[in-house]
Amino acid sequence: MNEHRVRRAVVAIGDLPSTGHVPAEPAERLTVPSALTGTADAYERVAAHLADFAEILVVYPEWDAAPARRLLPVVRGLLDTDRVAELGLRLPPLAFSLVADLLAHSARYMPLGLLARVSERLEREVAAGARMGSVTRLANVPAGLRQHVRSYVPGSGFVAWAAPVPRVDAVNRRTGTVDPPEPVPDGQVHLLVARRDGEFPGLRDRLVEAFRPDKVLDVAPQPLGTRYWGTRRHAEFVAFSTAPSAFRALVQGERFWHCPWCRRPTASEICPSCRMFQTDPPHQNQSWPPAPPDPAPGREAAPAARDGAAVPLGDSPTPILTSAVRTPVRTPIALPPAGTAAAHSSGAPDDPARSA
Secondary structure (H helix, E strand, O other): OOHHHOOEEEEEEOOOOOOOOOOOOOOEEEOOOOHHHHHHHHHHHHHHHHHHOOEEEEEEEHHHOHHHHHHHHHHHHHHOOOOEEEEEEOOOHHHHHHHHHHHHHHOOOOOHHHHHHHHHHHHHHOEEEEEEOOOOOOOOOOOOHHHHHHOOOOOOOEEEEEEOOOEEEEOOOOOOOOOOOOOOOOOOEEEEEEEOOOOOOOHHHHHHHHHOOOEEEEOOOOOOHHHHHOOOOEEEEEEEEOOHHHHHHHHOOOEEEEOOOOOOEEOOOEOOOOOOEOOOOOOOOEEOOOOOOOOOOOOOOOOOOOOOOOOOOOOOOOOOOOOOOOOOOOOOOOOOOOOOOOOOOOOOOOOOOOOO
16 A cells, blocks of 8 residues: 555544634544444444545544444444544543544544554643533542532632643632643644633633633534533633644654554554554654655655645635655564464454555
8 A cells, every 4th residue: 555645534423513723624523322323324434434535543532432432343343444543532522623623634644553643742732621610520620629619619710621731720719810731832822712601701811811822713612511521601712833843843753663463554552553552563663754765766856845834724725734744655564473472462363464
């Protein structure tokens, strides 16, 4: 398979509609109303995608992972394919929706195995949280006993941070100041705010003071916001950098190798394509982006593409990255010898030499 010509798709499982902030084609959405209809719909949608794309990355929220973990093994088995990779994100609904669309755009430039690694870094680069009046039912972000008790005091308020560092802050009644955890996004920062029924009218101004964004957008509340934050009275927000250097730093220099089982590029402890544990990643791994191959005899090398030009989002049609990053040329590697721990790992394919 020529990695440079591979077409990849990203599918998000859950009622997590797109924010519409990423100008490129967003990730496909797949809701699962029930086990029976959800399986049939997932089978049809994935089968249709496999007809058009060489690989599919299915992303789902870790805090609502049961539908995806129930469906994906069934769909893989019915289609008899290993071209469906999976990835769980710990982000809350608004940040999850944004990152899913960013991954869908980035899938055009890098293999899914490296994309999964980039998602882990994105979870630490965005600032995602919510303003709420009570944390008594907040289960996805740890809150202390004092904060639970304070929730019963009239007029109390909190800001719960899910990323980059989970924590809960009590809001100062007099100033209402928002103090984001480090690291704070820097350079061409965009801020998305989703408020329900005009809740917390002063929140937007406090967030602008905290993040100094270049652009602020009001977006629709996420349907699963109440489930994640434990209360209907909340206002969700996410801040992130759109600077070219910020995204470039996420991928440049990342080490990756070819999985011994499915031979697809990966940079994670567990390969997102075949779900096999990488017991002993090859020492001769590569750095992203890989060096271009030598030109054919008698032909000059093509000029190097300019790394990531401007990254305007929202109302500009310019994509996040304007240059296609070269993907690695697939090279054969030695498979794990029989009798090793990797050969006896649970879920190993009967024939490890099967091509991707």
